[in-house]
Amino acid sequence: MADRRVGVLWSSAAFAVRLAWRADRRALVHVVLVQVLLAGAMAGGLVVVQTVFGSVLAHGPAAAGRSPVVVPAVVVLLVAGAAAGALRLSGAARMAVLTVKVDRLVAGMVLQAAAAAELPRFEEPDFHDGLQRAVFASRRQPAMAVVLLVTAFQAALTVLAVGGAFVLMAWWLLPLVLLGAVPGIRAAGKERDAHHDLHHGLSEGRRLREYLEQLLTGRQEAKEIRALDLGAVLTGRWQDQYAREVRDTEALLKAHARRRMAAQATGGALTCLAVGALWWAAARHLLPLSVAGTAVAGVWLLSVRLNAFAGMLTGIGENLLRLTDLWSFTAAGPVAPAAATAPVRQQLPSPRNELGPLRAERLSFTYPGADSPAVREVSLAVEPGQVVALVGVNGSGKTTLAHLLAGLYPPDSGRLLHDGTPITDLRAHRARTAVVFQDFTRYKFPALDNVGFGRPHGTADPLRVLDAARRAGALDFLQRLPAGLDTPLGKEFTGGADLSGGQWQRLALARAFYRDAPLVILDEPTAALDAHAEDQLFTSLRGLFAGRTVVLISHRLRSVRHADRIYVLRAGRVVEEGSHKALLRADAHYASLFRTQASAYHDTNTP
Numbered sequence: 001m002a003d004r005r006v007g008v009l010w011s012s013a014a015f016a017v018r019l020a021w022r023a024d025r026r027a028l029v030h031v032v033l034v035q036v037l038l039a040g041a042m043a044g045g046l047v048v049v050q051t052v053f054g055s056v057l058a059h060g061p062a063a064a065g066r067s068p069v070v071v072p073a074v075v076v077l078l079v080a081g082a083a084a085g086a087l088r089l090s091g092a093a094r095m096a097v098l099t100v101k102v103d104r105l106v107a108g109m110v111l112q113a114a115a116a117a118e119l120p121r122f123e124e125p126d127f128h129d130g131l132q133r134a135v136f137a138s139r140r141q142p143a144m145a146v147v148l149l150v151t152a153f154q155a156a157l158t159v160l161a162v163g164g165a166f167v168l169m170a171w172w173l174l175p176l177v178l179l180g181a182v183p184g185i186r187a188a189g190k191e192r193d194a195h196h197d198l199h200h201g202l203s204e205g206r207r208l209r210e211y212l213e214q215l216l217t218g219r220q221e222a223k224e225i226r227a228l229d230l231g232a233v234l235t236g237r238w239q240d241q242y243a244r245e246v247r248d249t250e251a252l253l254k255a256h257a258r259r260r261m262a263a264q265a266t267g268g269a270l271t272c273l274a275v276g277a278l279w280w281a282a283a284r285h286l287l288p289l290s291v292a293g294t295a296v297a298g299v300w301l302l303s304v305r306l307n308a309f310a311g312m313l314t315g316i317g318e319n320l321l322r323l324t325d326l327w328s329f330t331a332a333g334p335v336a337p338a339a340a341t342a343p344v345r346q347q348l349p350s351p352r353n354e355l356g357p358l359r360a361e362r363l364s365f366t367y368p369g370a371d372s373p374a375v376r377e378v379s380l381a382v383e384p385g386q387v388v389a390l391v392g393v394n395g396s397g398k399t400t401l402a403h404l405l406a407g408l409y410p411p412d413s414g415r416l417l418h419d420g421t422p423i424t425d426l427r428a429h430r431a432r433t434a435v436v437f438q439d440f441t442r443y444k445f446p447a448l449d450n451v452g453f454g455r456p457h458g459t460a461d462p463l464r465v466l467d468a469a470r471r472a473g474a475l476d477f478l479q480r481l482p483a484g485l486d487t488p489l490g491k492e493f494t495g496g497a498d499l500s501g502g503q504w505q506r507l508a509l510a511r512a513f514y515r516d517a518p519l520v521i522l523d524e525p526t527a528a529l530d531a532h533a534e535d536q537l538f539t540s541l542r543g544l545f546a547g548r549t550v551v552l553i554s555h556r557l558r559s560v561r562h563a564d565r566i567y568v569l570r571a572g573r574v575v576e577e578g579s580h581k582a583l584l585r586a587d588a589h590y591a592s593l594f595r596t597q598a599s600a601y602h603d604t605n606t607p
């Protein structure tokens, strides 16, 4: 376990270096060079100090000025000190720039990976835990891992430099001083692992807390939370969740503070032992006084650095392990994730006659984590230009089937065929499909974007946007907006406006018209429309989507009666299919549903 962790740490360290390299290779080289030069200067400084010491002791303090080495050595030390100061400043400045660039790179990688993830992954709690941890890692200054690595590098160079100087003076000092750092390093390793385990254990709870924060601060949710007076209850849950996180963190920190203190005491005792040994050796003339004095300075320098390094180790380890979360989520490691997330830039096909027959053969699908399939062995066929309807009671599997037909989920078994050829590239299939979802998204961007997102890989064409809006019945209210198509559709933004539920739905329809795809899937596209608008849409559906294949889901059976073929679903299976008239004649499930609705409307004109 510990070995695996160490292996992971090394891979993460390599990942951190590659991130820094990708973010700004010149800055990275600059920072590393500065550290090497500073370490060299430190080693040189120790040797010069020892020479000065030796000379002063040889000539006596009063005659030190006449020594041939003292004055040049002091000048060298002063110049080197000034140069080191300048170097340190320039290194810090480049490091700051590098930090910002690494942070941006990492945040972008997480967003790209999230945007590229296929829909079924969003059904998995593990995916959300991974995403939460990756976002957490990207917000906690991932560049800190790079900063800390540079610090570690600096400490390693110091060890090398001072160690090299020790070899010239008293080699046995090096293992003694290094030994002094061991307890601190071990304690830091334990703390790092415990932090990481805690962080993983808290993932789901943190997601819950973030969800509560979103509920308590969202504009959309504000009205219902006030109407139900839910504020205090939700805030209470948030407090409880946060208290749990704080309690666990506090327990861990207390345990490790004790461990750290013990480690520091042991390390301090070993350093004292090293200094005592020097004293003893100098007193017995086993070591020249100049060497012993310089070695004390070296021991002090080295133990301060090593102690600081051990103190940072927890941070370094935590940061590196956080990078592992990031790495495993982006699954791209050091490789540019751009390729994985590159949009399907292929042109959307022109709708007319571009879609051959679409056939589903015994499609089955079970949601991840669900006990039973939402769609079971469904077969259907849609000819080009046809309107096909899916009907059934709540939970019968209509939306899931529509998602399978749209290529949003791969079926667990069965096949989807286009023009007789099995569809294997779901992204390409999605490119020829327009879907209006039951719970479509209300983008808080200008209306131009809300419609233009139908074809996102290009600049939205205002004339075509207006045409799509006209066909969706959205033109009037869009033109009345304060800044027309450029009005942000969110009151949170300056000059923003909001729309009614029905107006938003028309905008979602306009987006589908603008997409101009040969396969159109409409899942309850009129749920928010008034009865008149709904009737108008269904009556003109064929004309509006002329030349396109339409799959329509609606609970209002009056609206689907003109469909070429109606599939009736029950518990994920197709239990009936046929035209409206044929299904009424069959006098089974569909006829019963239809009669129930018709009697509610007292519509005596219904066939």
Ligand SMILES: Nc1ncnc2c1ncn2[C@@H]1O[C@H](COP(=O)(O)OP(=O)(O)OP(=O)(O)O)[C@@H](O)[C@H]1O
Binding pocket: 123, 367, 368, 370, 374, 392, 393, 394, 395, 396, 397, 398, 399, 400, 401
């Ligand atoms: N994301 C999901 N994860 C697990 N089960 C799901 C998920 N979405 C839907 N289901 C389940 O799959 C079944 C079919 O749901 P689906 O949304 O396809 O039905 P529907 O016919 O469209 O319902 P409605 O008419 O209410 O929109 C239901 O039992 C539902 O509980």
